[in-house]
Amino acid sequence: MKNKTYWIFALLTIFIVSIAYGFTKLITPKDKLETIDCAETPKISGESDFKPTIVNKTPAPSAVPKGMAWIPGGEFSMGSNVEDESLCSIKGVTKDAAAIHRVYVDGYFMDKTEVTNEEYAKFVKATGYVTVAEQKPTKEEFPIANEEDLITGSVIFTPTPTAVNLNNFLQWWSYVGGTDWKHPEGPQSTIKGREKYPVVQIAYEDAAAYAKWAGKRLPTEAEWEFAARGGKTGNLYTWGNTLKPNGKFQANIYQGHFPIKDGDTGEDGFKGIAPTAQFAPNQYGLYDMAGNVWEWVNDWYSTSYYDELAQEGKVIKNPQGPSAYNDPNDPSQIKRVHRGGSFLCTDQYCTRYMVGTRGKGEVRSAANHLGFRCVKSI
Template identity: 50%
Template sequence: MVIGPKLEWLRWIGATACLAAICCASRAADAPPGMVWIPGGEFVMGGDDPLARPDESPRHRVRVRGFWMDATEVTNAQFRAFVEATAYVTVAERPVDWDLLKLQLPEGTPKPSDEMLQPGSLVFTPPDHAVDTSDFSQWWSWVHGASWRHPEGPGSTIDGREDHPVVHVAFEDALAYCAWAGKRLPTEAEWEFAARGGLDGKVNVWGDAPIDARRANTWQGEFPAVNTAEDGFAGAAPVKRFPPNGYGLYDTAGNVWEWCSDLFRPDTYARRLLEIGREGTADNPTGPRKSLDPRNPYAPESRVQRGGSFLCHDSYCASYRPSARMGTTPDSAASHVGFRCASDAPAPEHNDPVTQENQP
């Protein structure tokens, strides 16, 4: 019987559980509901492992100040409370604004029919056969009526999924929720520092061991046609179904992509290193002043998303790693995109990780 991997797994579970318990006991009364105190510090930002993409380099030292972070991605229940309190209408629930959309398209692109401009969002629709993974249009469909209330389109519902992360939220929607909750989106540097959970320089949020179905909600099988769902979920999972990281944060690997406040550029790190020098440290960086995204050359702006999603698979998208980053137009909403909040609420008396049970 091979017991080595099992023992390693049990040791890791035990260690993270102990750290989380210590954090909970350490002045939990100081924690805003559902948030974790991230004590701040220095770390090496970026990645150079075999799965890393060019925009994750060069690695460089970064210092972040202490801040609060949601222990989980914002849930359907939390977002519903916001909508009921404010009557907010998300981007996916509004007709598409052609004047804004055409700015992201080549000049002279003809206006689509009014029917095509009706409210909707991108929904993952897996093909029934192997496809060329360089063409994402083969598994994404624009579905009229898809929104946070109807994740798969008309006829679908979030009833019974109150503890799932809210999806189909554009950047503007995430900002609106944060403002209502008295919070903000994390910067890209804050997000990566928090996601690493104190494991500086490691490939994954749990260390250097490769991903498996027990650690995070990602794709198992052959992407995008065959999902064996070995982790128990074919789509987004309820929050807290996988072990937390060293700071007590859940689902910083996989489940749904999370918006950050930074503008996106593939050369952000190279430009930053020129500013600070190889021996320097960037102090609480907030991203570039202007975005640039070669994949969306006509888009006036692109924002950072982090964490990967339930669609990540090493053959196509290894973005569950804490250094992975993606640029997306701020009006984009999809069935694998959500967010979590940060806060500048007063620090606890002691600058140690502090957490409190999440409250929807």
């Protein structure tokens, strides 16, 4: 039906355009993926913009909550000086991660891993909580949709049968009815046997509700990046400056031809999503701060926020994000920040597993590569 097609397209667009690599109007890929010109390392500028990280010397409290790590806080340079979106000739769409600016955060605890299916199931059992994907959309949200078209569901990655130009993301994303955190890849899928996998198909309010129940909160973007950097200064990745030290991948990301069916070669050990904690932790004992699933943070998304902080010319203490959301590419949608990249990040299209880069999402949208982790103030 025409109206149904329009409504599903609208919901799909809300989420996909919201993701950082949705700036497809800036991308002009070549016809054949085999001919894409890729580099070993990204182009960077302004290396001197990174000043030394100064880690607080406050010792860890005697009682660290189970499953969490102590992050001492301190002063660091936040943001990215990477010029391109990918390693394969996709130019200039990481500008929301500049300018690099100086930030201070107090110490806090952070979950060592993303919240898992097992943990989220305990929350739902205790509270009866119903996620956004499980709620029937309303006529208020989609006034032109027919009532019969308003079905529960969410967005899933849908590989293409053959190679495609990467200039139309709708080729590999689909809104599928019956998709939710218990059925993350469509109504026939299940989380049985995946208790230790990160929970996905989580909208912002779903993550915030869990955090409140657990006596925690979502991290600020500054807290997330300080923790991800592990006390180091200006590294490209949470583990250093080389994508594959000693020839080994350090995160669950996409290798092979994106977004073709069975295109992910699994060179990192996984095709698709992985259980948590399958790679070495960073210096603070945190797992999967790059790849596997994107993570919600608490800050509103604003394209110009980093520039505004840099222009203040001072150390910003415990920033909470901008006072309002601002995305000129999609001004009508309410967005918050994502961090860390996912198993779908590829050198051909999106390398936002790089530690200083950012993502974004409409607050009531979810997908099968989006989850979260929590923090706790002392």
